[in-house]
Amino acid sequence: RRVIRHVLITLNIFALIYFFYMPFNKNDYSAEWENARKLIASHTNIIAPNALATLILEENKTLYDSGNTEFFKYGWERKGFYKYFLKQDLRSKQINEDYQNKIDDMVANQKFDLIITYSPLTDEVKASKRYKNTGTLVLHAPFGGNKLTWEMKIWIPKLSGLE
Numbered sequence: 001r002r003v004i005r006h007v008l009i010t011l012n013i014f015a016l017i018y019f020f021y022m023p024f025n026k027n028d029y030s031a032e033w034e035n036a037r038k039l040i041a042s043h044t045n046i047i048a049p050n051a052l053a054t055l056i057l058e059e060n061k062t063l064y065d066s067g068n069t070e071f072f073k074y075g076w077e078r079k080g081f082y083k084y085f086l087k088q089d090l091r092s093k094q095i096n097e098d099y100q101n102k103i104d105d106m107v108a109n110q111k112f113d114l115i116i117t118y119s120p121l122t123d124e125v126k127a128s129k130r131y132k133n134t135g136t137l138v139l140h141a142p143f144g145g146n147k148l149t150w151e152m153k154i155w156i157p158k159l160s161g162l163e
Contacts, residue, residue, distance in 0.1 A: 029140040036137055039154070043114035047103065051139060051150050052116060065099065107131075115155040124153065131155035 040046060040055045047064045048056060056063050078086050106112060110130050116137060117124050137152045 032137075032139055036139060039114070039137070045112050046114045046116070047106075047112050048114075048116035049118035049150065049152060051118070051141070051152075064103065110157040113157060116152045117155065118150055118152040127155050130158060132158050 036052060037055050037058075040048075040052065040061070041059055044061070046056060046061060053063055078088050104126060107115070107126050108130060112131075115127050115131055117127060132155065133153050134156055135154050137150075137154055139150045139152070141148045141150075
């Protein structure tokens with residue numbers, strides 16, 4: 001009994017380890033990444049999440065900051081203990097606001113021929129006023145032995161007065 005119990009416990013431990021740290025086979029998801037690559041290639045001016053940055057750069061297209069990098073909110077806010085020792089960086093706040101206004105203006109004037117939303121910079125409510133949702137792009141990637149999943153919405157410009 002004791003031997004059987006130890007064998008079962010050991011098998012369960014290995015099963016759990018395999019389940020949580022299952023090897024990621026990129027071939028299982030290569031078709032969905034190829035679809036994303038074709039989508040990026042077929043448009044000119046795109047704003048998309050960080051997950052697609054490499055595909056945009058491969059196509060030599062303009063890469064817009066997603067709002068999660070250089071000038072993000074926590075870079076200038078000082079809360080709690082830090083507000084007594086660190087001065088707020090209002091210059092970064094102004095740069096962020098100017099950039100956000102530029103992106104909002106580009107969305108409002110349909111300067112993008114493709115918007116893929118999954119980032120805080122591209123607000124779906126703002127996008128839905130001038131763009132129509134044409135579907136969802138689901139992508140997977142390895143992350144620390146696990147599978148990371150992105151579910152992104154695809155938006156293209158609405159035709160003036162027709163939609």
